[in-house]
Amino acid sequence: ANSPSPIVDAFYGIKWAHDLVGFNSPTDNQFVKNIMEGGKRIVAKPVQKKEPITVENLRCMYLKLFECNNLYNQRIICMVLLAFAGFLRSSELINIKRSDIQFLPDHIEIFIESSKTDIYRDGTRVVIARTFSYMCPVSNFELYLRLAGIQDDSEEYVFCAISKSGSGYRLRNREKPLSYTRVRELFIEAFTGIVDNIKVYGLHSLRSGGATASAVRGIPDRIFKRHGRWRSESAKDGYVQDPLSERLSVSKELGL
DSSP states (O other): OOSSHHHHHHHHHHHHHHHHHTOOOGGGSHHHHHHHHHHHHHHOOOOOOOOOOOHHHHHHHHHHHOOTTOHHHHHHHHHHHHHHHHTOOHHHHHTOBGGGEEEOSSEEEEEEOOOTTOTTOOOEEEEEEOOOSTTOHHHHHHHHHHHHTOOTTOOSBSSOEEEEETTEEEEEOTTSOOOHHHHHHHHHHHHBTTBSOGGGOOTHHHHHHHHHHHHHTTOOHHHHHHHHTOSSHHHHHTTOOOOHHHHHHHHHTTOO
């Protein structure tokens, strides 16, 4: 097996069976515990974190895909910009409904009904500012909704399948959101030829890219953590890729 799960399952299965009948379990022995930990290390694979998407990557993607009335291209442009600016997980992005969205003069609020770290399912609101540039996430979202014909009072999913209709495109099956697999395909399609090696990028690259860009610009930790909806500092730090110049600054400032 390429996973430590069978080892862990066997260990705790033996422990459960012995505890059930009131016998001492061999799993309580430190030597056995050490064997299990060693086995886990042998078969476990290191986590391969995806490279973060940069703002320059986004610019190139936008210039490559944007067409005034192209619903198909505007869908992925919109998804990418929202995920980057809102630090959105893929599950949060694809499950957005029109009723979750509130447009305001200087920003947008997106209600995230449930997420990975929302253990009580209370929901949270992600706020994204209008930047008034051609890559503004909010204005691109408004354009997408207009092209898709999604009404303000609709409760349907925003990001759905699209089919060809004459010389254009239209949404279909509005009661069902896009799958993770399909969104990943669209992401690869959008960034192929823009990044050097598309295999080291994925949907997580958008969340980590937004986090990295914010960290480099010195956004206060408290605001940064709240925007990304992380439960811990270690979880938050795992998303940020520090520039080489900042990493070198540590040894440069040692006075050697």
